[in-house]
Amino acid sequence: MRVLRHAVLVLLGLVWLAPTYLIVGNALRPATEYDPADAMRPPTDFALFANIGEVWERTELGPSMLSSLLYSLVSPAAAVLLGALAGYAIVVLRLRRGFLWFMIIYGGSIFPFQMLLVPLFVGYSKTPLYDARSGMILIYTAISVPLAALVMRNFFGGIAVSIFEAARMDGASTFRIFWRIYLPLSWTAMAAVFILEFTFIWNDLLFGLTLTQSESTRPVMTELSALTTDVYAGTPVPVALAAGLVVSVPTVAVFLLTQRLFTRGLTLAQV
Amino acid sequence: MTAQNTLLRKAAPGDTGPRGPGARRPGRGFALFGRFRPAFVSPAVLLVAVLLYLPFVWTAWLSLTRYDGLGSPEFIGLDNYTRLLDDPALGTSIRNTLLWVLGTTVLPVGLGLLVAVLSYDVKGGGWYRLPFLLPYAMSGAGLGLVWGFILQPEGVANRFLGFLGMPGADTAFLSDGPENTIAMIVVWTWQQLGVNMLLFVVGLQSIPRAPIEAARIDGASGWRLFRHVIWPLMRPLTTVVFGLALVASLKTFDIVWVMTQGGPGRTSETLAVTMYRDVFVADEYGYGSAVAVLLTTVTGLASYLYMRRQIGKEDR
Numbered sequence: 001m002r003v004l005r006h007a008v009l010v011l012l013g014l015v016w017l018a019p020t021y022l023i024v025g026n027a028l029r030p031a032t033e034y035d036p037a038d039a040m041r042p043p044t045d046f047a048l049f050a051n052i053g054e055v056w057e058r059t060e061l062g063p064s065m066l067s068s069l070l071y072s073l074v075s076p077a078a079a080v081l082l083g084a085l086a087g088y089a090i091v092v093l094r095l096r097r098g099f100l101w102f103m104i105i106y107g108g109s110i111f112p113f114q115m116l117l118v119p120l121f122v123g124y125s126k127t128p129l130y131d132a133r134s135g136m137i138l139i140y141t142a143i144s145v146p147l148a149a150l151v152m153r154n155f156f157g158g159i160a161v162s163i164f165e166a167a168r169m170d171g172a173s174t175f176r177i178f179w180r181i182y183l184p185l186s187w188t189a190m191a192a193v194f195i196l197e198f199t200f201i202w203n204d205l206l207f208g209l210t211l212t213q214s215e216s217t218r219p220v221m222t223e224l225s226a227l228t229t230d231v232y233a234g235t236p237v238p239v240a241l242a243a244g245l246v247v248s249v250p251t252v253a254v255f256l257l258t259q260r261l262f263t264r265g266l267t268l269a270q271v
Numbered sequence: 272m273t274a275q276n277t278l279l280r281k282a283a284p285g286d287t288g289p290r291g292p293g294a295r296r297p298g299r300g301f302a303l304f305g306r307f308r309p310a311f312v313s314p315a316v317l318l319v320a321v322l323l324y325l326p327f328v329w330t331a332w333l334s335l336t337r338y339d340g341l342g343s344p345e346f347i348g349l350d351n352y353t354r355l356l357d358d359p360a361l362g363t364s365i366r367n368t369l370l371w372v373l374g375t376t377v378l379p380v381g382l383g384l385l386v387a388v389l390s391y392d393v394k395g396g397g398w399y400r401l402p403f404l405l406p407y408a409m410s411g412a413g414l415g416l417v418w419g420f421i422l423q424p425e426g427v428a429n430r431f432l433g434f435l436g437m438p439g440a441d442t443a444f445l446s447d448g449p450e451n452t453i454a455m456i457v458v459w460t461w462q463q464l465g466v467n468m469l470l471f472v473v474g475l476q477s478i479p480r481a482p483i484e485a486a487r488i489d490g491a492s493g494w495r496l497f498r499h500v501i502w503p504l505m506r507p508l509t510t511v512v513f514g515l516a517l518v519a520s521l522k523t524f525d526i527v528w529v530m531t532q533g534g535p536g537r538t539s540e541t542l543a544v545t546m547y548r549d550v551f552v553a554d555e556y557g558y559g560s561a562v563a564v565l566l567t568t569v570t571g572l573a574s575y576l577y578m579r580r581q582i583g584k585e586d587r
Contacts, residue, residue, distance in 0.1 A: 005389050012386060013402040019461060020405050022427050023417050039427040040434050082315040089311030096308075105315050108323035112522045112570055114546045114563040118333055118556050119326035122340065142322035145315050178311075203410035205525045210551070221412035225529045228419050237420045237427075244409070244417040252408040263473055 027051060027241035034238050051242035058235065060215040061243060064223040068202055069250070070133065071219060075140035076148075076197035080190050082141070083148025084156075088178050091156040092164055102153055109146035117210050124211055131213045139207055144197045151265075155189040156182060192265030195258050199251050220247050334560035344557060351561035360537045361562070364545040367452045368521060368569075371541055374456035375463065375520040380513055382460065383467025388497060391475040400468060407465030415529025418458045419445070422530075445531055448538030455526055455539065467512055474508035475501070510581050517577060521570045542566045 026039055030047035031054060056062050086105055090098035120139065121130075129135030159182065167177045183190070201219075208222030215223070224247055227240055255262055334351055336344035355361055386403060390396040406414075421427045422444040433440035444454040478501065486500045524543040527533060533540035533548055540548065546566060550559030 005393065009386065009389050009393075009399045012382070013399060016402040016406070016461065016464070018431070019418075019421065020402070022421060022431065026427065036426050036430050039430055082318065085311045086315040089308045093308045093311065095312060101312050101316065105312075105319050108319040110571070111327060111567045112543065112563070114522075114524075114543055115330050115567050116323065116326040117330075117547070118550055118560055118563070119329035120322070121551075122556075123326070138318075139322055142318045145319055149315055203412070203525075205410075205412045205528065206547075209528075209547075221410055221525075224412050224416055227416055228529055240420055241417050244413040248409050248413050251410065255408055263469055 027245050029238045031236040031238045051239050054239045055243045064218045064220045068220040071136050071140050072198045072201040074137050076194045078141045079144030079148045082145050084152040086149045087152035087156045105149045106146045121210050131217050140201050148193050151193045155186050192261050195262050196265040330560045334564045336557045338556040339554045340556050351558050364540040364542050368541045370452050371523045372520045376516050378460040379463035380467050380516050383464045384471050386468045387471030391472050403465040406462045411525030412529050414462050415526045419530045451539040470512050474505050478504040
């Protein structure tokens, strides 16, 4: 029984590692030496950095990574703050019909994004928001708020009311209590939401396709997807694989550095 | 997502009613500050209303019109919806979407559960799980890009299968439907197993030890232990993980768009891809909106039915 268990795990693990090997191995290979017939053989030369250099030269992946970094830092931060403010009003200040307001905010996350695309595209086109960084930050913030509100509301619900009352006795203002007591108390929840939403926005393709056009505003996944279309036809396989790896670096780093928080975020987001 | 609503109703304290010992209704001190409360919620509500709800309603309206993005929408009643009924591309798209639902609820969730159960109490389980976590770090677009190259005709995958002497070495993975959809589901499984496994491991590690120990003492082990003790204990978690996979699979877009753009000849489109293509490639804003409404209806209905069934089970 024990042996069978280990055998199944090792076998499945090897099956899973094979594509990983093919991807990484061929991303390391010099672009000129690539031949599908030899794809299984380990690379003889280490050319990953040369391939990445090639990515930088052929595509606009560099600038779009910067844009995506901006979007995926600013929008989750704003969303967490707005979600926390809402959660505070609903749970701590006991806003009248709080549950209804909460459901209105949270309900925004229920329908597929396809339901938003046409009006956003048409509406953005009529304003300076189309193909602008501000427009991207705005929509990314909006789609991040519901989850932030959910988690922050649940988290604030677990903080004793007596803390609020004591601070009130001491004469602290409503906002000060929020800023100086509730926010610092809930930083783990905020960080967990932030990390989840960072990953989500970094990986977004759809809004980038719909609402941006120029290289300076395009998020990274949208730029990456262009590698498969005819614009970049003729990109050598090792270069494309290297591109696929490079764009994953931030999310891998975040995931590895914060694995526990990340997992916590996943669980918080579901219950 | 709706799947979560009923759960959070139970889990979320604080909206109404007393909150345990020492709780009391806010007194006069609170009322004084009551007028500030709306100021705290309104930014979130405003943002969601303008950027999510307003477009939602607008799309619903556009689905009743003919509109090419220029000029103004022309009201045509339910014509877009009757057109949906005999659009062959939509039939393929629905079939593919169902394949995605079936494939991704069975494979990544099922295999994720298997790996989690096999490895959660094994020494060095973390190392066993590592191969499954590596792919999870990749985005849908990155995944589509690298696998597009691997699966291209005469590409790495064909050579690799030939190298191992396995069947399928001459399959053109992305050329015909529904094979291309199945190939992409396999790729998706390769990526998504990790996250499902992670959630199951967390769940398994947090279930109480006592009933398991008791069952062990009574002589249960292996499959029987899992089937009759562990499985029932982790039911709430499986409900959520399965529900999330279900809803996500209905909205599959990124990987398909990057790998095949729904082609060749619209054979690998999902509903989400069909909507995007109708609007932004064919400039049929009204018709595309009708597809979006269909997608939303299907997603909503699926989550509702799934939740109702699950809650029904809990009550029994």
